[in-house]
Amino acid sequence: MPKLERLQIELTSRCNERCVHCYIPQNDGNQHMDSDLLWSVLDQCRDIGINQIILSGGEPMLHPDFWKVIEHANWNNCRVRVFSNLTLLDDNMANELKKWKVHEVQASLYSVEPAIHDAVTRLPGSCEKTKRGIETLHEKGVPVFVSCPITKINKDSYPGVLFFAQGLKIGSVPDNMIMAQSNGNGGNLEYRLNIDEALKVIQNVLDNDTAYDAERFSPRYHNPDTALPCVQGLCKNAVCINAKGEVVPSPEWYYVLGDLKKQTLRDVWENSPRLKQVQNITLADFPKCQSCLDIEFCGMNLGLNANENEAGDPFVIPKHICELARATRELVHSHKNKQKEAA
């Protein structure tokens, strides 16, 4: 049996932002994780030997016990990463993150232009707060990483985010894949880039960021067992717990593997039939993918599939995914050919 090594805990599904592309349904059902359940989960992590935890949301700093969780995880010798929009961060909080040796904080910045960033988050003033939060953490020596999901709103201004991160010498990554909400509502997909817009982003990345090019566009999947890790590697060593206390394969995929209000994490990990089913998914479950020329450029994942399918079926691949993978392969090959000719 594989060992459970990593856990993502959604401390809360509430958020002070209302990002246009967010996969979390933003409604009255949003809630904080119950604190007693949280302490129990952290104790179980220690007993199982889980030493890597991601604290996410929603906005995790909204949870009233956020700081106690950081402290508790530190006592357990856990490596903690935090996914936050940083709008609530102040100097003292940055000092606390430093004191408790948080391994990394990851924040999304959509543009360095306030009007554009704030149009994505629908929270006026959020751009300045997030930028200041990133700078403050960097100054204090807390490792920070910038992700930049790209939507129709920020598609022309995202390079400024990458320059901002480069200026601070911190890592950043653009991400043009937006998925439908976890309740199957695809309203947010109106902000997803179409193929031409996505290709423009990829061309820009190829032209300007060779490191990213090498990592993202040359994965070299010689071994089919390791191709599409978001499909074949799911639940191999990690699971997520949502704010309701349910165990799910990944934060965006609402496929309940177990309920920690009724059973232990160990019980879910060792006995959940659904978890075993997810662990056993291989490329053989996707006959079309086995001989696909575009597989190296494919961003397919099970949560994305399920959220875009009316019946929530993770095995039905949205057309967009295959079209984008094919167009990406053609673009990358043409780019590499041009580079060879120019050399």
Ligand code: SF4
């Ligand atoms: S900050 Fe994150 S959780 Fe909050 S609305 Fe934006 S994408 Fe969703």
Ligand code: SF4
């Ligand atoms: S592009 Fe489509 S067929 Fe090819 S690997 Fe991806 S999902 Fe499978």
